[in-house]
Amino acid sequence: MISHVSTFQAWYRKGMVKASLKNYSSAIHDLEVALSMEMTSVGKSNIEQELKLLLQKQENVNEVGTSDCDSNDADLPFAGYNYLFAYSFLLWNAY
Numbered sequence: 001m002i003s004h005v006s007t008f009q010a011w012y013r014k015g016m017v018k019a020s021l022k023n024y025s026s027a028i029h030d031l032e033v034a035l036s037m038e039m040t041s042v043g044k045s046n047i048e049q050e051l052k053l054l055l056q057k058q059e060n061v062n063e064v065g066t067s068d069c070d071s072n073d074a075d076l077p078f079a080g081y082n083y084l085f086a087y088s089f090l091l092w093n094a095y
Contacts, residue, residue: 004037008037011031011037012031015028018030019054019057024061025058028055031050031051035051
C-alpha cells in the first residue's frame with residue numbers, strides 16, 4: 001500500500017523535475033497538488049515559496065515572447081524520454 005507521504009513526495013519530486021526541465025506550467029500544477037496534500041505548516045510554506053519562484057520564472061519566460069517547454073520540447077528528439085527517465089529515477093529512489 002502506498003502511504004500518503006509517499007504520494008505527496010512523488011508529486012513534489014515530479015514537480016521539481018519538471019521545473020528543472022523548465023516545464024513551468026506542469027511543475028506548478030504538480031506542486032499545487034503536493035501543496036494540497038501537505039499537512040504541516042512548514043511544508044506548506046516551503047512549497048508555496050517554490051510555487052512563487054516558478055510563477056516568476058514562468059512570467060519571465062512569457063514576457064520574453066517564448067513559451068515554456070510544454071510545447072517547445074515536443075519537437076526535440078528524446079525530449080519526453082529525458083523527462084520520463086528523470087521522473088522514473090526519482091520515483092525509484094523515493095521508496
